Each structure stands twice: as structure tokens, then as C-alpha cells.
Amino acid sequence: MFIRKLKLSIGAFAIAGSLLVSQQVNAASMRSFTDVPTTKPYANAVYELAERNIISGYEDGTFKPAASITRGQAAAIIAKLRNLDTKNVKDPGFKDVPHSQWSYGAIAALANAGVINGYGDGRFGPNDSITRAQMASILVKAFELPHYTYTSSENPFTDTQRLGSHQTNINILYKLGITSGTSSSTFSPNAPISRAQAAVLISKTEKVKATIITIKAADFGWDTFTFTPYEEPDDIIHAVRSTQFTWKQIQLVPMQEGTATLSLIERPRDQGSSNNYRKYYVHVTKEDEQLKLTLEQSEDILPAEVSLLTGQIKKISLATMEGVILEEEVKLKPCNYTVTQPVSSCLFIDEPGEYIATVHFENGKVVRYGISASVNKTSFYLDVQTIEEQPELTIDLGGSAAELGKHVLPEGSEKIAVVTRDKDSNKFHIKGVSEGTVNVKFSASKGAIEELTIHVQKIGSIIKVIAAPADKYH
Secondary structure, eight states, rough: OOOOOOOOEOOOOOOOOOOOSSSSSSSSTTOOOOTTTTTTTTTHHHHHHHHTTOOOTTTTOOOTTOOOOOOOOHHHHHHHHTTSSSSSHHHHHHHOOOOTTTTTTHHHHHTOOOOTOOTTSSSOOOTSSOOOHHHHHHHHHHHOOOOOOEEEEEEETTTTTTTTEEEEEHHHHHHHHOOOOOOOOOTTTTOOBBBHHHHHHHHHHHHHHHHHHEEEEEEETTTTEEEBBBTTTTOOOEEEESSOOOSSSEEEOSSSSEEEEEEEEOOTTTTOOOEEEEEEEEEEEEEEEEEEEEEEEOOOOOEEEOOOOOOOOOOOOEEETTEEESSSOOOOOOOOOOTTTTEEEEEEEOOOEEEEEEEEETSSSSEEEEEEEETTTTTBOOOOEEOBBBOEOOOOOOOHHHHHHOOOOOOBBBGEEEEEOOTTEEEEEEEEEESSEEEOOOOTSSSSEEEEEEEEEEETTTEEEEEEEEEGGO
């Protein structure tokens, strides 16, 4: 098996969490609440945060889990949770948040950091109840959660449409498993968030954030980079840009136990090519019921999967271009990355070179493929190209010969393809010779077709001819 190895373990990136201290009453002493029995689904979050003095109860021993919290209270909680400086702040200019406002420093700090905004009329509304949508957006921004691209097809909430950035942020919390909504199809974005709901969202967000690794292009002295994207529900990790418009940071989110591969390739500022790259195995393990990411740098080149025709395949044989049989019957394996459906089985090439795969179908049909596998050091896997053998092709452009008139072949076209035409017909016979493109002109055409484009692909001795009117390629 062709695997080049040079591994360097760089261990786990550590993410340190910070504590939050709420502006409630008797925070330190209140460790049990008469209205929060331990059987409640939110009890663990409430008591864990209360133990850390992040939230607290009231003097009568209650927590009031159904009560709402204000925007000012939420600002104070998040500012202290993220350890923001609430003293040396710039006045955000909210006309209803004077310097004497108890939560002024927290509101200003979050506004300065771009975490919160006011209303369109210049107010912040510190005493307004904060909505579930507003809390979702604050958590995404304050914790700098991955910027998943919003896809309506994967959004289960029917009541979050047309909410702008709130819609995207709610979906981010959903994809990260932080929220499941108020029902399977609703999030109730405009409803005030209850104290219990806020506790759960904060607790889950902290736990998810603690598992995320952030890698910056600047870590390698680069301006920006490209990377292997992962965002599907069944992926071992999610690899997501930190912001929508730049490629300066990537965030890795563990989704399930296993090992994934990650390739980072520099994108120079001048948009030229670069030989700078980093390749990592990303290992996801579970420790104390929490997923953990570790990165292992590598120079491995791994076998590449090849997907061929679907259908009732009897067997596939693999040979060199010279006809030497390598495997009389290739053992197919489940495809890892092929997205074309319904392909489910692939053959794997583990050595660079050119091959012929002969596919025998149950109905007796036999199709040959040319396969080219080459090393791309920036990728974990061999680069693979495949073509189905079709050395000759007949195409009828329809209509009468007079409509198209005479055809004109470019000089030297016979080195790429031999093109003949039936007499008094628009039927063309094409035989491929070598890789290239031939444009057949109809300069006196009276119809819609003025040019026939012929593409010839070639891998070793395997040739494929494709032809269509030029406008079909546009």
C-alpha cells in the first residue's frame, strides 16, 4: 500500500473557559431552590451555574425558572462570563442607557465588542425582556461560534423565517446541538426567554465552545488559507470558517468519535500559487462524556476511492495500461466521500499510476475505464481522474444538410479527432486520437447551430469522445 508517513503529534489545542457572575441576589449562598426540583430537565444547568455564582435565586429561596430576564441583565451576565472589561469602555450612545445605569459598563462593553446592538430609534431597552432570538444571537457572537452557512432545508423551525441574522444564529445553535427549540418545529423566537431556558442555553454553549479548536492562518505566517470543508450531520468533525467573508480562521467542532483528515493550504495575498500547507489527522475521542479534539500533523498519502458506473455489477477487474492484471476481481468497499448517488461502493487505488478498470455487469455488458492516480502533496489522498472508454461517437445534428451547409475543420484537427460526415446528411462520425478540443464551424449555417464542439479525453490507451453543439456547453 502506498502510504508515505512523517507524523508529528502536536497534541490538543486547549480552550479555557471563563466564569460568569450574575447581578442577582444572594448568588454564593443559594445552592438549592424550592421551585427547582432535581427532576426538572433544566435542573442540572441551573444548579451548575448557581454553584459557580453565574446565576442566583431570590431571598425567599426560589429561582423563578419561568420568569423572564431583561436585556440589561443578559448583558451583565454575558459580559462577566466572557471576562470583558466593563470599566474602560466607550459610550455606545444608547439614549436610554445613562452612565448611572447599573448595567451601563456591561452594555457598553458588549456593544464595543460588536456583540449587541440597540433598536433603530437609538434605544437599547435595558429593562425590556430579552427574546429567545436575541439571546441566540448574543451567545453566537459572544462565544464566537462557527459561522455555518444558513440552509433553509436543514432548518426545522417554521417560525424563524425572515428573521435576518437571528435566523442564521438560531440555526447555528441548532446545528451545534445547543438548542432543539420549544417543539420539533418551533423555536418561539419572539417569546421572552425564561431564566431556566437561559441557564440551559448558557450551559450548553459553554460546553460546546470548550470542545472547539480555532486555527488561524496567522499561526503559520499566512494571510488566508483554504481547507477541507466538513458540515454534514454524519461527519466526524465540522470544519467551518470563523466568519462569513474571510478565510483567516477555521473552527473545528467534534461531532462524533473517530478520525478525520484536514488539509490547510495557504492562499497568498496576491492570489498566486503556494507550496505551503499543513495536513492533520483530527482525532475525536470521548472523555468524561465530552468529545475532545486532538491534531496530529502528517505527510501521509492515502489510497483514493474511485466510483464507477452504478447498476448490477458482477465484477470489476483492474489492470495496468500494458494489460497486466493486478486484480482479477476487485473487492469493493463502501465509499467515504462520493456524493453521487446511488453510488455506494468504490474501488480504492493506493499507488500512483495509470490503470484500466473493466466493469462486468450482470446483463453481460462490459465497460472499460481509464484511471489516473497522481500524488498531490497538499492532499491526504491521491488525485484521481477517470474516464469511461468511448473512442468513437456518432452524432446527428438533425435537419437537412443544406441548413448547416459545409463544415470546416481547423488545421491539424486530425491529430485530435478524425471527423467524417455522411453524404447529404448532418450525421457526423468522430474517432478520438489524442487529448484536445476540435471546433467544427458551419460558417454558412441557416439554422441555430453554427459550431460543433468535440472534446477528446485520454488516459493511457483509454479514449473518450464527447461532442455537442457549442451552445450546449455554455
